[in-house]
Amino acid sequence: MAAWGERLAGVRGVLLDISGVLYDGGEGGGAAIAGSVEAVARLKRSRLKVRFCTNESQKSRADLVGLLRRLGFDVSEGEVTAPAPAACLILKQRGLRPHLLVHDGVRSEFDQIDTSNPNCVVIADAGEGFSYQNMNKAFQVLMELENPVLFSLGKGRYYKETSGLMLDVGPYMKALEYACGIEAEVVGKPSPEFFKSALQEMGVEAHEAIMIGDDIVGDVGGAQRYGMRALQVRTGKFSSTMGPQEPPPPATSSLPRRWCLLSSLSCLPVPPPACPPGCLRRQPDLPCTSPASTPRCLRDQAEGRAGSAAAQLALP
Ligand SMILES: [Mg+2]
Known part of the structure; x- marks a missing residue:
């Protein structure tokens, strides 16, 4: 050792x-x-x-830091690298307008992003938002695009909560990749x-x-x-x-x-x-x-x- x-x-x-x-x-x-x-x-x-x-893609960076500080951690927003802000930077750089399949808790990160007439899809850990209806809507948006672009905030398979293991965004990303015959661009680890x-x-x-x-x-x-x-x-x-x-x-x-x-x-x-x-x-x-x-x-x-x-x- x-x-x-x-x-x-x-x-x-x-x-x-x-x-x-x-x-x-x-x-x-x-x-x-x-x-x-x-x-x-x-x-x-x-x-x-x-x-x-x-x-983390269910919470905004501000909410995540607020939670960590309540738990006793010495951490500030500027010390955290998270996928939603990184995705916003990419969307702006490439002039893309996303259809968002994300948790309501992280939606505020995209406030400054134009989501009208979408020309790409951003998928994150939407939790309960991963309904058939919402997945199918993301699928339809991608299939209507000449060059479908799918961003996935991370591609984890699962994570642990105090109540047990939870499905992460990865399995849903894979479902859209399979259905559309495309490969997602992962933003995150x-x-x-x-x-x-x-x-x-x-x-x-x-x-x-x-x-x-x-x-x-x-x-x-x-x-x-x-x-x-x-x-x-x-x-x-x-x-x-x-x-x-x-x-x-x-x-x-x-x-x-x-x-x-x-x-x-x-x-x-x-x-x-x-x-x-x-x-x-x-x-x-x-x-x-x-x-x-x-x-x-x-x-x-x-x-x-x-x-x-x-x-x-x-x-x-
Ligand atoms: Mg972890």
Whole structure:
């Protein structure tokens, strides 16, 4: 078992998935996953840059951040990369007018988008909105277009809420692809463009970043294909489908060959914060040994050791 310093040498930024890593959605907004509020706070105090990278498409970014803040997380709208704002940017750049098959909770994100006389379809996790009538309307819009364009906000198969597993947008996207004989453009994880924009916002290169998520395909596989490192947590959908002691699924063409597992975000070993002014430590992965180090420095090292002891990293 490699130490944090070896396994994650050179990591400068962390992308955190939200659903299944920070919280499980559900009745009353859902519940924070044990220890995740404190883990995010520890990460933010460290020298690592932190950004949130989600495929959430039932809520606007503002509503999602409001919910997370009520659950105790220190997060702001500007720190979240989400698919609906990214889709709006693409629609504007390409002059497209969408027919929206989306949840009412995310519709406000499209307020500035012209939806008259649609020339494409945007599908998101519409929840109860995935009726036959609504799916058929999206199908009809696509079939009437000379060049049908379908955008899917993510393509997850399912996710976990406090009441159980829920179908995500992916199965409905596949149904429209099959019916229309087209391939959707995915806006969200695992799209390389989505990771690229999140990393640009964070100011970190792919090889300097790690993605932490509960989805082996969207989070881990997507991040690795973009050149990032990745950790899969055993919370969220992982804990519902595989059990905490089960090995990871066998590798297939859509899965990464190697990845790390972590019991939960709370087990993430977090490096100490940057040294205060006056400390002579120059290499961030080395312990502070300078005689000029301050008591603050020593406390930071202690925090780093505690994190390492709690780590449960393993390679399949
Ligand atoms: Mg997730």
